[in-house]
Amino acid sequence: MFTKVLVAEDYEIANQGIIKVIEEGLGIQNIHESKYCDDAYLKFRKAFQDNEPFELLITDLSFKEDHKVQIRTSGIELVQDIRKIQPNIKVIVYSQESRPDKINMLFQKLDINGYVCKGQHAVKELVNCVQGVFRGDTVLPPEVTEASTDNIVNLDDFDIMLLEELSQGLTKKEIVQKLKKLKITPNSESTIDKKLSKLFDDFKAKNTTHLVAIVKDLGLL
Template identity: 85%
Template sequence: MFTKVLVAEDYEIANQGIVKVLNDEVDIHNIHEAKYCDDAYLKFRKAHKDGELFELLITDLSFKEDHKVQIRTSGIELIQDIRKIQPDIKVIVYSQESRPDKINMLFQKLNINGYVCKGQHAVKELVNCVQGVYKGDTVLPAEVTDATKDNIINLDDFDIMLLEELAQGFTKKEIVQKLKKQKISPNSESTIDKRVSKLFDDFKAKNTTHLVAIVKDLGLL
């Protein structure tokens, strides 16, 4: 079982709950807590520098604002910065976010190892998630496994590239010209038009501005 765990959670009751579950149900006792992403990152960096690595990060996604200026304000940023230094650290997200698309994005884009939705069955699910991740499994929550495939949007690298270009204000014609100049395929106007139209349909966006706002809210950009 994991021997050293870092928990990033800004609500004290939830924080204590996670620690109690890890202590009593999973027999993990070397647990370090942080209420803010920056604090969690500093604890991670010190442990990494001292050669006393954390094996598992359990983090929320959203954190309340504080009077101190925070460099990292979300669990996504914390995961990204920690993974830059220690790519093999296991990551479990523990959050109220229950939208299948956003949860699925975390697995696809951040390669997290497990996800637990806060709620009535969170304690049991957290225990199962920690045990599963330790065994090397990828533990999906019921919010994703119970969703039909039609309800989950799967984006490839080309879709992400198109979304990034649209977010920067480029039109479809400008994107086509840019792709042709960089010799990136596919780059025909009809293909780009179809892919962008599909993104509009998938995210039920009314226009480009709406589309960009939706994907940013989902953490895709």
């Protein structure tokens, strides 16, 4: 089993929870923690330079801002930077994100080794994930493996952006202007109409207001 692990997670209680689980569930003793990305990076670099490198990083994705100004503000940057000095480090992401496409992106672009969703069954999943990653496996969460069979509506980034803008009260014309300004395609009003119609169907919404209400209730926004 891994002998030296770093946990990067800004929410203290979650941080302590992770430590407790991998300590008691897997018998790992040498566990270090960080509440800030930059701090995690420095700990990593120092351990590497001292020839006592970490073997596993368990990190959150989002780190809230506070008084300590950070260079890195997300787990993604942290992983990228750590991989530069220690390319083969095993990485498990532990995050709220449950959208399959988002999670898949992490595996594809960031080449992480495992993902655990914050949730009701995170203890067992985390233990399984660490064990799997130690064996050399790539451990996908149930949210992804079961996604194909579920009737969950999959939203891509464009959909999320649309819903976000609408919930901020922008009209479709304003959204079009914004997209053109940001050079994001597609950016025609009729395409946006089409995408919205699809969302209406998917969520069985009667109009934009209803749609935003539904998505807010589902916590997708």
